[in-house]
Amino acid sequence: MATESWAESVDLQEKEATESINSLQLKEKPEENGATSKTEGEANNKTEEDDKVVWSTTQTSRSSSEDPNSPLYSVKSFEELRLKPQLLQGVYGMGFNRPSKIQETALPMMLAEPPQNLIAQSQSGTGKTAAFVLAMLSHVDPNNKWPQCLCVSPTYELALQTGKVIEQMGKHYPEVQLVYAIRGNKYRVELCPADRPGAEHHQTEAEEETLDTIKQYYVLCNCKEEKFEALCNIYGAITIAQAMIFCHTRKTAGWLAGELSREGHQVALLSGEMQVEQRAAVIDRFREGKEKVLVTTNVCARGIDVEQVSVVINFDLPVDKDGNPDNETYLHRIGRTGRFGKRGLAINMVDSKMSMNILNRIQEHFNKKIERLNTDDLDEIEKIAS
Numbered sequence: 001m002a003t004e005s006w007a008e009s010v011d012l013q014e015k016e017a018t019e020s021i022n023s024l025q026l027k028e029k030p031e032e033n034g035a036t037s038k039t040e041g042e043a044n045n046k047t048e049e050d051d052k053v054v055w056s057t058t059q060t061s062r063s064s065s066e067d068p069n070s071p072l073y074s075v076k077s078f079e080e081l082r083l084k085p086q087l088l089q090g091v092y093g094m095g096f097n098r099p100s101k102i103q104e105t106a107l108p109m110m111l112a113e114p115p116q117n118l119i120a121q122s123q124s125g126t127g128k129t130a131a132f133v134l135a136m137l138s139h140v141d142p143n144n145k146w147p148q149c150l151c152v153s154p155t156y157e158l159a160l161q162t163g164k165v166i167e168q169m170g171k172h173y174p175e176v177q178l179v180y181a182i183r184g185n186k187y188r189v190e191l192c193p194a195d196r197p198g199a200e201h202h203q204t205e206a207e208e209e210t211l212d213t214i215k216q217y218y219v220l221c222n223c224k225e226e227k228f229e230a231l232c233n234i235y236g237a238i239t240i241a242q243a244m245i246f247c248h249t250r251k252t253a254g255w256l257a258g259e260l261s262r263e264g265h266q267v268a269l270l271s272g273e274m275q276v277e278q279r280a281a282v283i284d285r286f287r288e289g290k291e292k293v294l295v296t297t298n299v300c301a302r303g304i305d306v307e308q309v310s311v312v313i314n315f316d317l318p319v320d321k322d323g324n325p326d327n328e329t330y331l332h333r334i335g336r337t338g339r340f341g342k343r344g345l346a347i348n349m350v351d352s353k354m355s356m357n358i359l360n361r362i363q364e365h366f367n368k369k370i371e372r373l374n375t376d377d378l379d380e381i382e383k384i385a386s
């Protein structure tokens with residue numbers, strides 16, 4: 001699959017972004033993902049690190065593709081979805097064995113002749129992107145030399161991420177060309193007709209929006225310093241592959257990134273005021289595992305798919321401009337972990353009566369109990385990860 005180069009401008013910015021990230025890396029962690037090979041002598045010499053429970057995305061939850069109630073369960077194979085052979089090659093090349101429920105349900109509707117309009121909802125990380133990418137690639141006819149599929153993304157980062165999925169799935173379909181109509185690329189888009197006819201709806205109930213594979217907890221604190229201490233205790237008790245930490249303001253995010261760096265964590269900082277290309281470079285580095293912790297404010301981290309993210313921390317709970325709970329943002333944030341049946345952990349920091357009230361309203365909205373976690377008790381933290 002051919003691509004127009006958007007990477008040039010990203011490269012130019014990357015150096016600058018890397019420098020600012022490097023300035024945060026005061027101390028490198030010697031071990032990656034808690035995985036090391038040891039001699040027998042070393043193995044007998046247990047360290048604090050050895051005692052930690054590993055909270056890793058390699059552990060899959062009970063909600064697997066075998067469970068008919070799981071959003072990953074399907075009765076069909078990709079062959080039965082009648083995908084083009086080039087796309088089947090692409091799908092298997094990405095390591096997908098079977099479609100998820102949303103893929104199995106949505107693809108036949110999107111591939112029908114004539115195709116049906118569809119508004120589909122499914123839990124985070126259950127394969128929606130893959131579903132609509134396959135639909136786009138199935139419809140495009142490379143003999144027609146005009147733009148045929150338009151994918152509109154809410155953010156620059158998501159446009160790049162979806163583009164990468166298109167590139168991977170379309171790897172064996174080089175006749176199809178992909179272009180990015182994003183900042184820095186001069187490309188005139190054809191507009192969609194404003195009068196779209198009605199669409200089929202495939203919706204999820206509010207109670208089902210969060211995944212059972214993501215365990216949710218809250219921690220009671222009094223101030224940001226206590227929240228940071230709680231965070232350190234969590235890191236002291238469990239080994240975390242990669243984590244995303246959400247803050248309300250840039251100021252808090254910057255402060256927290258600095259504190260975490262001083263503790264020896266490999267930290268990346270992502271916030272709205274950075275140039276979009278810089279933000280893309282930061283996300284790329286995080287995706288490659290160059291940083292293990294991503295501290296971020298909000299919008300730019302929406303929809304990011306990084307498999308290794310095993311823990312999401314709401315250092316500040318998401319609220320809208322009127323100070324009410326932002327349930328949608330909460331869902332998007334915690335959905336950065338527990339991707340495609342992996343286990344995930346979401347921890348909310350509560351530091352006032354007001355934020356406790358916000359948390360209670362979030363629980364009510366999703367009809368899901370969020371348990372309290374005492375981070376002064378290392379055994380208790382270890383237990384939630386086992």
Ligand SMILES: Nc1ncnc2c1ncn2[C@@H]1O[C@H](COP(=O)(O)OP(=O)(O)OP(=O)(O)O)[C@@H](O)[C@H]1O
Pocket residue numbers: 095096097098099100103122123124125126127128129130131303304305307335339340
């Ligand atoms: N059928 C499949 N088999 C195995 N892995 C899959 C399959 N479909 C998608 N994935 C992987 O699962 C992860 C989540 O998929 P995807 O990003 O499509 O989910 P999503 O529903 O769009 O997520 P979000 O709601 O956060 O936008 C991705 O890393 C993707 O590569």
